[in-house]
Amino acid sequence: MRFIKILIIAILFVLALVLIIQNQAVFTQKFELKLDLIVYQIGPYITSNLVIVVAAFLIGVFFAIMWGAFSSVAARSRLREKDKRIKELEKQQRRETLIPSFNPNPSDTEKAEEEAKQEKTF
Numbered sequence: 001m002r003f004i005k006i007l008i009i010a011i012l013f014v015l016a017l018v019l020i021i022q023n024q025a026v027f028t029q030k031f032e033l034k035l036d037l038i039v040y041q042i043g044p045y046i047t048s049n050l051v052i053v054v055a056a057f058l059i060g061v062f063f064a065i066m067w068g069a070f071s072s073v074a075a076r077s078r079l080r081e082k083d084k085r086i087k088e089l090e091k092q093q094r095r096e097t098l099i100p101s102f103n104p105n106p107s108d109t110e111k112a113e114e115e116a117k118q119e120k121t122f
Contacts, residue, residue, distance in 0.1 A: 027053070 020027065027050040034043030 028048055030046055030048050032044045033047050033052075034045065035041070036043075
């Protein structure tokens with residue numbers, strides 16, 4: 001399994017290199033980047049596509065890490081709740097096995113209740 005993972009990563013790395021080498025003109029093209037709001041203006045900055053691609057990738061990595069962290073925290077919280085419930089059930093089971101029941105046969109209880117009802121009706 002580890003060999004397959006390394007092989008897939010190597011193939012993706014080679015494909016990325018081929019993409020970059022074949023499209024160098026696109027990545028080195030310069031353009032003007034600016035944001036013009038009515039009350040606030042940013043730029044103009046001269047930048048290349050490579051900067052935008054790398055920035056977008058890093059922003060995606062950041063959001064993926066944040067999503068993973070929140071997901072991990074939520075999973076830990078659920079795990080703690082389930083562990084607490086398991087401990088409660090184990091404690092309850094220990095109590096039930098330590099305390100003997102007074103009537104081990106429930107059918108005897110049902111018969112006694114029926115007899116009591118019949119006696120009340122007379």
